[in-house]
Amino acid sequence: MPHxxxxxxxxxxxxxxxRAIDEAVTAAVTSTFATGExxxxxxxxxxxxxxxxxxxxxEIAARRDELIKAPGYWNES
Structure with missing residues (x-):
């Protein structure tokens, strides 16, 4: 947890x-979830x-209630 x-x-x-993706994502997740690397x-x-x-x-459309950010290209209509 978390994946x-x-x-x-x-x-x-x-x-x-x-390495840059790993470091940036790990930093954001550990800070937000108050967990270790x-x-x-x-x-x-x-x-x-x-x-x-x-x-x-x-999947995005089916799980829109779980989104914290929707893609800018997505037209929900």
Missing amino acids: IHVRHYPRNFTEEQL DTVSISLEPVTPEDWDSQVLA
């Missing part, structure tokens, strides 16, 4: 970029643009 799962368009991250896990899942709407946007 952060990030879905994104496919791309190759450098080790430096992965050893309790945080982070995963990255690439999703193709062709699958984004059916896999990610559909």
Whole structure:
């Protein structure tokens, strides 16, 4: 606890970029949840643009009550 799962368009991250994501997300989560770094896990899942709407946007729409930030591209109508 807590686990952060990030879905994104496919791309190759450098080790430096992965380290930066790890450090930034871990800092935000440990501060907000008042927990130690050893309790945080982070995963990255690439999703193709062709699958984004059916896999990610559909979940966002189905779980909108859990969102703390909606994507700016999302038209809820």
